[in-house]
Amino acid sequence: MHRKTIVELQAALEAGQISSVELTQAFLDRIDHHQDLNAFITITAEAALEQARASDDRRDHEAPRPLEGIPIAHKDIFCTQGLITSCGSRMLANFVSPYDATVIQHFKAAGAIILGKTNMDEFAMGSSNETSFYGPVKNPWANQAVPGGSSGGSAAAVAAQLAPAATGTDTGGSIRQPAALCGITGLKPTYGRVSRYGMVAFASSLDQAGPMTHTAADAALLLNIMAGFDPKDSTSVDKPVPDYTATLNDGLKGLRVGLPKEYFGDGLAADVAQAIDASVETLKKLGANIVDISLPNSTLAVPCYYVLAPAEASSNLSRFDGVRYGYRAADYDDLNDMYRKTRSQGFGEEVKRRIMIGAYTLSAGYYDAYYLKAQQLRRLIADDFHTAFGQCDVILGPTTPTTAFDLGAKTDDPVSMYLNDIYTIPANLAGLPGMSIPAGLGEDGRPIGLQLIGNAFEEARLLNVAHQYQQATDHHKQTPEGY
Numbered sequence: 001m002h003r004k005t006i007v008e009l010q011a012a013l014e015a016g017q018i019s020s021v022e023l024t025q026a027f028l029d030r031i032d033h034h035q036d037l038n039a040f041i042t043i044t045a046e047a048a049l050e051q052a053r054a055s056d057d058r059r060d061h062e063a064p065r066p067l068e069g070i071p072i073a074h075k076d077i078f079c080t081q082g083l084i085t086s087c088g089s090r091m092l093a094n095f096v097s098p099y100d101a102t103v104i105q106h107f108k109a110a111g112a113i114i115l116g117k118t119n120m121d122e123f124a125m126g127s128s129n130e131t132s133f134y135g136p137v138k139n140p141w142a143n144q145a146v147p148g149g150s151s152g153g154s155a156a157a158v159a160a161q162l163a164p165a166a167t168g169t170d171t172g173g174s175i176r177q178p179a180a181l182c183g184i185t186g187l188k189p190t191y192g193r194v195s196r197y198g199m200v201a202f203a204s205s206l207d208q209a210g211p212m213t214h215t216a217a218d219a220a221l222l223l224n225i226m227a228g229f230d231p232k233d234s235t236s237v238d239k240p241v242p243d244y245t246a247t248l249n250d251g252l253k254g255l256r257v258g259l260p261k262e263y264f265g266d267g268l269a270a271d272v273a274q275a276i277d278a279s280v281e282t283l284k285k286l287g288a289n290i291v292d293i294s295l296p297n298s299t300l301a302v303p304c305y306y307v308l309a310p311a312e313a314s315s316n317l318s319r320f321d322g323v324r325y326g327y328r329a330a331d332y333d334d335l336n337d338m339y340r341k342t343r344s345q346g347f348g349e350e351v352k353r354r355i356m357i358g359a360y361t362l363s364a365g366y367y368d369a370y371y372l373k374a375q376q377l378r379r380l381i382a383d384d385f386h387t388a389f390g391q392c393d394v395i396l397g398p399t400t401p402t403t404a405f406d407l408g409a410k411t412d413d414p415v416s417m418y419l420n421d422i423y424t425i426p427a428n429l430a431g432l433p434g435m436s437i438p439a440g441l442g443e444d445g446r447p448i449g450l451q452l453i454g455n456a457f458e459e460a461r462l463l464n465v466a467h468q469y470q471q472a473t474d475h476h477k478q479t480p481e482g483y
Helices: 006-014 021-032 043-060 102-109 151-159 174-183 216-228 270-285 298-319 335-346 349-362 366-387 414-421 423-431 458-472
Strands: 040-043 071-075 114-118 166-170 186-188 208-212 256-260 289-293 394-398 434-441 448-453
Touching: 006 021, 006 216, 006 349, 021 040, 021 043, 021 071, 040 151, 043 114, 071 151, 102 114, 102 216, 114 151, 151 166, 151 174, 151 208, 151 335, 166 186, 174 186, 174 434, 174 448, 186 458, 208 216, 208 448, 208 458, 216 414, 216 434, 216 458, 256 270, 256 335, 270 289, 270 394, 270 434, 270 448, 298 349, 298 366, 298 414, 298 423, 349 366, 366 423, 434 458, 448 458
Parallel strands: 071 114, 071 166, 256 289, 256 394
Antiparallel strands: 040 114, 166 208, 186 208, 186 434, 394 448, 434 448
């Protein structure tokens, strides 16, 4: 059963081929067997089985809810009532949330079973899942490789089939990049499409939650659950939510697919470029028209992002001071010393680096030179996309410049690590939806991701293109050896 998609699992549950208790236990057994991946921070076995039993009872007496009895894993950035929500940090290692994030509420209301909370880069700051207080996650395709970040635990869990799907968050590529490196499907919706209430903030103008699954059809099913207006989130957009599964089978004839020249230059590995070229040919056979476009300011997206995101992080993380909740230093002389020691001991090196960068760029002497300029550049990047979507319907390119790199390969070179998100960051800066789908394997046998970017609130189009592509290929069906 662990090899089935959510759509297939729903059918099996409905037909009585398996119970939710049996299904949940099967995934819990796999999680226990593959603990070496370090994909989970918290495993909620007892609670999950209790939820599954209640789901089976409900199915006997009532019409099933959309995800009735389906086990799901959640990134440990979503507040979950009664469970530790650590954000992969020592700072929150003892924090038990008193409430559910809106995303968690939606999944519970849909009948999903919570398997546990997945490992992640500390406070979602990282591209390799190596900054977690709980240690790095391993990539199921090559245990010496990173799974990507910050949603690396979720990506590894789905790729290793420890869960049929998981939630993730994407600030600069943190759903799409690990989805690419682990060979699964990951979708970042339009900014404001999914509620951020109860999702611990990294950079408030960039963060967005989304699904991580094996297929586009499953991603559409989960986005139906996650999307919607939330009055508790001031950044949530009050816009009707379509049924994302309704247009999956629409044909692609006449679809205009834009290829930005900036995404196919220096730095793109030859095997990745070859896989993307093959994907373009597949879409051509499905009736799509290819259009050459330009996103001239996208090459400046990384420096723009690493001014704006740390600035917002330095503000958001100021609340973690040892006073109200979370970690507090054991020995200190006075209040200021408690602040200093708590934050020094509670945060990891990457988080402290970004806090310091953010505080610097927001300081009186440098605000105009750095932060203001970055905001102006962000506007130009968004304008580039607006112009491009006058010429095409979707934008296609690689998700990452290379396949997964080895653990430890870039930990001493932060700039090299940051450049791994060069193709994903622009969509976040413009607030646009983007997704990564499997596009084959590289020369090293590790997965390659194909990225699709759409216009605002056109997730249905992205899911349609991805689904049609997956009907014509079998890359999404490939699984790592031993899992």
